[in-house]
Each structure stands twice: as C-alpha cells, then as structure tokens.
Amino acid sequence: MKLIRAAAKLGRTVGHLGAGLWTIARRFPSLQQAEKEMLVQQWARDMLGLMRIELRVSGQPPARGPILLVANHISWLDILVLHAAGYCRFVSKADVKQWPIVGTLATAAGTLYIERESRRDAMRVVHHMAEHLRTGDVVAVFPEGTTGDGITLLPFHANLLQAAISADVPVLPVALRFVDGRTGQTSFAPSFVGDETLVGSLWRTLSTNSLVAEVNYGEAQQAQGRGRREWALDLQHTVNRLRTAQAVPTGPAPLAQRDLGI
Numbered sequence: 001m002k003l004i005r006a007a008a009k010l011g012r013t014v015g016h017l018g019a020g021l022w023t024i025a026r027r028f029p030s031l032q033q034a035e036k037e038m039l040v041q042q043w044a045r046d047m048l049g050l051m052r053i054e055l056r057v058s059g060q061p062p063a064r065g066p067i068l069l070v071a072n073h074i075s076w077l078d079i080l081v082l083h084a085a086g087y088c089r090f091v092s093k094a095d096v097k098q099w100p101i102v103g104t105l106a107t108a109a110g111t112l113y114i115e116r117e118s119r120r121d122a123m124r125v126v127h128h129m130a131e132h133l134r135t136g137d138v139v140a141v142f143p144e145g146t147t148g149d150g151i152t153l154l155p156f157h158a159n160l161l162q163a164a165i166s167a168d169v170p171v172l173p174v175a176l177r178f179v180d181g182r183t184g185q186t187s188f189a190p191s192f193v194g195d196e197t198l199v200g201s202l203w204r205t206l207s208t209n210s211l212v213a214e215v216n217y218g219e220a221q222q223a224q225g226r227g228r229r230e231w232a233l234d235l236q237h238t239v240n241r242l243r244t245a246q247a248v249p250t251g252p253a254p255l256a257q258r259d260l261g262i
Helices: 002-026 033-050 077-085 094-098 102-108 119-134 159-167 198-207 228-244
Strands: 053-058 067-071 089-093 112-114 138-141 171-180 211-217
Touching: 002 033, 002 102, 002 198, 033 053, 033 077, 053 077, 067 077, 067 119, 067 159, 067 228, 077 089, 077 171, 077 211, 089 094, 089 119, 094 102, 094 112, 112 119, 119 138, 119 159, 159 228, 171 228
Parallel strands: 053 211, 067 138, 067 171, 089 112, 089 138
Antiparallel strands: 171 211
C-alpha cells in the first residue's frame, strides 16, 4: 500500500508539473506580474497538497517588498514551500536553469541565477538583486550556499547581503523545518545533501506520510551600521533560534480573492 500511495502521488505530481508548463506557455505572456505571482503561489500550494505535505506558517510572510528573505536550506523542497507560504523571487545556482522542467518553472517564477564559483558573477547578481529590491520585490536567498542536514546550520555567506545594504532595505530571517506530523520529530525524508540524489529524495518524500513543512518568519531588521559579514553572523544566530523556537501557526499570506485557476 505504501508503494501504491507513493506512485499515486508521483502521478499527480507529474500531472501538476505539466499543468504548470502549460500555464507558463499559454497564460503567462498575457498576465501582469502580480497575477503571475499569485499563480506561482497557488501552484506551489496545490503541489504541496497533491504530495500530502502540510504547510504550517508562523510569523508574518511579507505581503510586498522591498525586503530580502534569508533562510536555512535543507532540500529542493524549500523553494516550493517558501513559494507556497508567500511569493518571492529566488536567487539560485545557475545549474538549475538547465534542469529539465524545473528550470523552465524556476525561470518563469522570476528566479535570478548565479555562478557561485565566480566572484565577478556574484557582483553582477548583487547588482540585479538590488535593482529588484528597489522596485519593491521580495527576494530570497539561502546564505548557507548549499543544503544542510536539517540539524546543523552551516555558516552564512555574506556576499549577497550586500544587495540589501546597497538598496537600504530590511532583511527578514526565515527558518525552515520538516517534521513528522505524528511525532513532531525532524523528518529527513526530503533531505538532499552530500551524495543523495534528487530522485531518491523525491521518492522518500512521496513515500512518507504525515510530512509537515514548517516555515517560521522572524522580525525584519535593518543593517543599522553593520557590515555584511557581521550582519550575516547575526542573521545566522537568529535563524538558528527560529528553527528551535516554539512555532505559533498564523497561516500563509492570503491570495487575491479573484480565482485565477491553473
């Protein structure tokens, strides 16, 4: 039965991916940016529902920018979860753009891509991030630079925080956690670290029952004279506290009343 349930989830997931590609090709060209953002958020929420993943949101997702989100990074599932909680424009490694289907979806959702090994490209992306922040976007980064094990928080890289300093906008710390809904213990089903494969992580996720994705938003903060390295260290400590804090669910950001469908 477990295998059958996982296979059924996989079938629904593939179908929803196809619906997303159809929407991008047929509907996105005629939509305003705000309408695209609502569709992305609704699509992400529907995907979590099809995968039988419960979303629990604590704190207040930003309804609008300009603001930079910084979050810990556990899995490929993080992006889907954060989009479901409240739309944001991600900064992602350039490899993702070339992934079949996923790259198309990520690009349509407004992702900014970075060559992580290139200092010059990091400067280019910081400039583009600052531009988007100045126009009122919600931009999101994973300052660990890679996925962690869900237990230990890796050091935060400071480079991308320069965008918030340059644009003089606040940063909102966000903590992600996956738990077993029955026990409340950390779930490693979505883990995507080290030699683990995307296919293996996806199958474990689909094979798991009672998986809960927790998103805990902290309080927005300004640099207040801190350099990016000092700020990165402070944000790392804040996110770490949020990961272990007692969450008080408040619900994800509301969608517009108009039913856009997908």
